[in-house]
Amino acid sequence: NAGVTQTPKFQVLKTGQSMTLQCAQDMNHEYMSWYRQDPGMGLRLIHYSVGAGITDQGEVPNGYNVSRSTTEDFPLRLLSAAPSQTSVYFCASRRRDSPGQQKLFFGSGTQLSVL
Amino acid sequence: RKEVEQDPGPFNVPEGATVAFNCTYSNSASQSFFWYRQDCRKEPKLLMSVYSSGNEDGRFTAQLNRASQYISLLIRDSKLSDSATYLCVVTQNTGNQFYFGTGTSLTVIP
Numbered sequence: 001n002a003g004v005t006q007t008p009k010f011q012v013l014k015t016g017q018s019m020t021l022q023c024a025q026d027m028n029h030e031y032m033s034w035y036r037q038d039p040g041m042g043l044r045l046i047h048y049s050v051g052a053g054i055t056d057q058g059e060v061p062n063g064y065n066v067s068r069s070t071t072e073d074f075p076l077r078l079l080s081a082a083p084s085q086t087s088v089y090f091c092a093s094r095r096r097d098s099p100g101q102q103k104l105f106f107g108s109g110t111q112l113s114v115l
Numbered sequence: 116r117k118e119v120e121q122d123p124g125p126f127n128v129p130e131g132a133t134v135a136f137n138c139t140y141s142n143s144a145s146q147s148f149f150w151y152r153q154d155c156r157k158e159p160k161l162l163m164s165v166y167s168s169g170n171e172d173g174r175f176t177a178q179l180n181r182a183s184q185y186i187s188l189l190i191r192d193s194k195l196s197d198s199a200t201y202l203c204v205v206t207q208n209t210g211n212q213f214y215f216g217t218g219t220s221l222t223v224i225p
Contacts, residue, residue: 031211041217042215042216042218043202043215044215045212045214058212059212104151106158109156109157
């Protein structure tokens with residue numbers, strides 16, 4: 001199994017450009033989420049989904065959109081990139097039940113720079 | 116106020132040393148607790164869950180104090196391979212939101 005696959009690994013955007021970060025998992029996990037990691041801030045939750053057709057906001061949702069049309073895929077869209085969105089982005093998934101027992105499986109991350 | 120706070124370190128310890136990290140959380144309704152490990156420029160990976168009664172996994176011992184709202188991680192007989200950043204993580208409400216500390220950096224020195 002591939003686990004959680006994120007693409008691209010690196011991306012440079014100009015301010016105002018749009019792009020989509022891709023995330024796919026092959027573990028049949030109901031729960032998927034997106035985090036950003038900034039120096040001194042830790043990982044912060046952007047959006048999450050508990051199943052196909054269901055999404056919700058995390059701590060820092062502004063400037064990002066998500067959708068969940070299938071169990072496997074959870075893309076993150078930046079509609080108009082801003083320098084403040086320069087960060088490392090991680091996608092993570094887990095089984096939905098018993099969160100106390102469940103570990104998050106992370107993708108390998110996307111380094112995004114917005115100039 | 117941050118949901119989870121950790122001393123960022125860095126902790127530089129010799130091989131074989133015992134080192135302890137602490138973490139505090141602000142929401143008394145927090146449900147589940149974890150330690151994750153993150154190597155430089157890599158994704159976080161679960162090290163261990165933390166249970167109220169305390170739990171051990173080899174050289175690693177985790178403890179939870181709900182009354183004082185802190186979590187600890189003890190590493191015994193440190194190895195060079197333990198060098199990493201250790202992230203304290205808590206969940207709240209339905210468990211759909213995971214809150215990460217900023218991490219504590221550990222370097223084990225030969």
